[in-house]
Amino acid sequence: QHKHAKTVSQNPGLTNNQISTLxxxxxxxxxxxxRSEYKAKADLIKQQHAADNPGYRYK
Numbered sequence: 001q002h003k004h005a006k007t008v009s010q011n012p013g014l015t016n017n018q019i020s021t022l023x024x025x026x027x028x029x030x031x032x033x034x035r036s037e038y039k040a041k042a043d044l045i046k047q048q049h050a051a052d053n054p055g056y057r058y059k
Contacts (some may be wrong), residue, residue, distance in 0.1 A: 003023055003026065004019065004023065007022055007023055007026075033035050
């Protein structure tokens, strides 16, 4: 998500679908180390959400 705005500003004529395709290719090119960092951040956010909302269930 954080790369979307920068990618849009660097490629002003592209559609949202084209931007998503570019970002997808960028993600596929990332190293396992970078992917692990994002996974760790996501896990931390998930744990925090569970602690803040103990009875929450997605419907």
